[in-house]
Amino acid sequence: MTGPIDIRAVDSVDGVVSALAAQDYLADEGLATAIFLALRLRRPLLLEGEAGVGKTEVAKALAAWSGGDLIRLQCYEGLDASQAVYEWDYSRQLLHLRAVEAVGVAAGSEVSDITDELYAERFLVRRPLLRSLSSVDGIPPVLLIDEVDRADDEFEAFLLEILSDYAITVPELGTFTAEVPPIVVITSNRTRDVHDALKRRCFYHWVQHPGVEREVEILRVRAPHVPAALAHDVAVVAAELRDMGLYKPPGISETIDWAEALVLIGVDDLDESAFETTIGALLKYREDQDRLRSRGFGDLVGLLRGA
């Protein structure tokens, strides 16, 4: 890829699919449509889905495609403006005060002068949301607001304000407005419902586990050294496990891990002992592993041989 490009100029859903494929991200039509619309109509994209279906990867792929920065805001309980938007560099302000005191009093400077000096841009620490408002050469950054369901609802309300006009006011300095609004991707694992007002502003897509064929394609792209036959077997097993009603069905990242683990220990053909030694890469609850054992690894191996 040569230099940053304006991905909002993409002209069709297929264009999104092929551009993302060039970044090793395989999107199905539903996801690609949602991305296409979010880009064209300059709206945030809200992705919900179980952990490990590749929501966060979408933002990374978009950033790689556009050549813009990826600015990530990981949400957590208690996240507030000083960590998400901006903060003043207080230690430097204090140092500056001491310096002013040392030389300035003699020069007869006024308190209001000191205030102006202290709240100048050089003491401003820009956090992700404020950073996302500045673009380089008209190429907006990709702003990833990850796991918004972990933040509390006060933060959501606050986010709403910023996402509606892409402007942030710092009382001491004035208003920062984005020349080009950032490309915003919001993800949620849906541990609680995101507020309707926020959902209304976004285009929405529920990301699902891929089907076997797509997962094989994904494995081939993300872990190219995994032999085709093994990739296929891994995908079939993953699909089967997702139907077993486990506590934590394997996500795409886990199947990739598992395939790589198998290659690493030199397994070409899945057999029972291969299952036994690598199962920890795939299933991360003891109860889930037990359920698979009680069903019998042989059963899954048989499924593969039969297929």
Add this chain to the structure above:
Amino acid sequence: MDRHVVGFVDVLRRSGIAVALGSTLDFGRALAEVGAGTRSGVYWAGRATLVRCPEDVSTYDEAFERHWMGGQVGFVEAAEQPTITLLLDVPEDAEVPPVEDGAADSDGDHISVRWSRTEILASRDFADCTADELAELHDLMGSLRLFGATRKCRRLRPAAHRGRPDLRRTVRAALRTGGEPIHRAFSEPGVRPRRLVLLLDVSGSMEPYARALIRFLHAAMVGRRDVEAFALGTRLTRLTRELSTRDPDAALARAAVAVTDWSGGTRLGDGLRVFNDRWGVPGMARGATVVILSDGWDRGEPSVMEEQMGRLHRVAHQVVWVNPLKASPGYAPIARGMAAALPHVDRFVEGHSLDSLRSLAKVLAD
């Protein structure tokens, strides 16, 4: 085309998907971008703009089929449209409260005059109450406030002379003293109430109590925020939205409509499993106080119950089991489900009367 857009949105709304006006406009714009040439283009344009949770997808699919794919555009069967018919579910609840409310509104001090009656009511077993008394109890429950356990949160609050230095306020103060930081400010982590999750068993055996306890659920939701409520029967129903309106009659009517398995069978273990999978373990029950209101009768396998209670107990801060039968003389927790659950319960309390619910509120507070 615009007519089709509006028409389709209309079908969706009649099928029960809430579509905001702005989303209709978005859908129109989305169609203009994607083009209305192919079925899947229209389908996904609508999915991205009109649907906002996975539960609505199947409804959307049906409506889509009906409207765009030449199905009878004849609008939705009148039979499933009016929600009013479903109110039949709760004749007692629907009729009695308004009368009671009227009385309370017009002469509010009436209640304090009947103080002794309140006392009697408070200790009366819910199962023995008449519909009138239940309604009156509901008013009394309205005064219950659940404060639950608290936890430290990451949000800081100003503190006196302890905790971390608060540079922001220190710098501000220093400006007032000519740049000399004489007054140093501090901050410390704030406290928040832990989330409260209420799971009410609405199966047949709980019938005499469930109607009173759902009022308790509503009272708990109104009193504070961050409360989640579910009904457990043959299936799990989330009632948080239904109960979070302040008007008790409206809340109960909506809850009654949402819960389709009142007084049905019990699959407590399976219900808990759904709760754990879908809500609890991914986040809702983590660090929360979980209150299960049930008599512990379960027709499923006790091993399922034991396993699910174990999962819940491992993520929750505290699991409280409220059993209305516990107060009856000679009660022993021998119901299979109850016995399987007990090892994973932190507090086992009674819940047959207003007094016992009051003491539950106390239990939750410490």
